[in-house]
Amino acid sequence: MRLKVLHKTHYTYDAPVPYGLQQVRLRPKSRPGQLVEDWQIDVVGGQVEVSFEDEHANSVDLVSFAPGQTEIEITCSGTVDVEDNSGIVGHQGGYVPLWLFRRSTALTKAGPRIRALVNDAPTEGSDLDRLHALSAQILAAVPYSTDQAASDLSAEDVMDAAHGVCQDHAHVFITAARALGYPARYVSGYLMMDDRVDQDASHAWAEAHVENLGWVGFDISNGISPDARYVRVATGLDYRDAAPISGLRYGNAGEDMSVTLQVQQQ
Template sequence: MKIRINNRTSYSYSKPVFLEPHFLRLRPREDPAQHVLEFSLDISPEPGGLGYGLDPDSNWLTSIWFDKQTEVLEVAVKTVVETLRSNPFDFVLTSPEFSMRSSLYTDDLRQRLGHVLTPIGGGAASELAHSVGTKEGLMAYLTGLNSLIKESFQVVYREFGNPLTPAETIEAGAGACRDLAVLFIDACRTVGIAARFASGYLAASDVPEEHTLHAWAEVYLPGAGWRGFDPTLGLMVADAHVCLAVSSLYVGAAPLTGTFRGTGASSKMTTLIEVERLDGKI
């Protein structure tokens, strides 16, 4: 599937400010599930400098810095991505069985996956994680957990802000896509399954957040590698998702980060995201 995305993020400041270096993760990832066909990036005001690299999670990272004050910052991205994974189950597991009492991974793999095996919620997701049975194997457990979150929590819209903690989401009984992703990740890690945060876009017409950034989880499956699970939808990730960035923590997958200096200055952020399937408009 080919998907066109336009993303315009604007910041306005109450008085002239000096922008510290900003870091963008707005170019979609290149991996077996997707390929970037077109990409353009426009920044206003023009940066004093710009550089490209990879961050610790191998996301495409654009660094920008400025040499004068400004009252606005606008970042506009236009991209066309071809998504390639129409069947999310195109794999064979080397360890299909799953038990919470034994390790899913070899010692070598556990060492390499260490940072995505550490629980982040202080045990808040333990009851949720242990409420799903394991007798039917790893995939049944993961799809069951995915469905349980979808069925048990109301999806709400919250455009800005960090994810809620797993405890906050459980207490509220509701969450935005990023909150449910963090809850799924913490539940997985609680029972020894490697999981990480993914941010990007969703080209679907049946989700309230279709024209905002979307978030989901990825799980490392023995024999299959990283595979996406979307607890907002209760589905595995296929060709309707476009991934921008992944990380063990939400902050490492944030599309744009940076600060400013200016005594007494305040800022306001607005975003406009358009997602279009090239085989028909969303």
């Protein structure tokens, strides 16, 4: 499926910003099952200082603010051809060893609620059967809800809240999968929705590493493995490794952010 993406992130500040620097992980890469035909990033109010690959082999653009800016806009656009491989991405590559994806982070540390979830997880069937059952179990315990959208909730916090968004589902799945012995990682990207073109935010899901298959994706929020409607952009141990935009700025200016996103079949 040939997907066209237009993604704008617009920041406004109530006072001039003397200095700002952002890491932008919004550039998908061609890989098995995904061909990036064209992609560009445009910045108004700043500039791309350097582009590089991080430890997870994500493409990163380092964007600096022009001094004294009160607005900055980052626009990503392009076309990606995606195959439906039933969520199978393949074996681990890049710079990070597979064992590292069993390590917990501040956002993916198992607590009492996660351990209870794992203790109730099905033990029969293949690895894929168990992981799909875990995905369904998480969605039942943590229904999808946009009532909260904080980016700093840990998996245990999400279980305590008993609702969450795609990012929260991914963190709970990653934490539980690691507790069951599977390497697992966070994925940020785009999803073409069947009922709309305009969206409020990009998407997130999780991947677990299964013997003889490699990485397999699980979109807990939608109860499926990613298909030809999904564009993978960045991966990491948790959201902080794969955040679309993260950075710092000097000064005390208040910030307001708005997002415009369109994903459609071309």
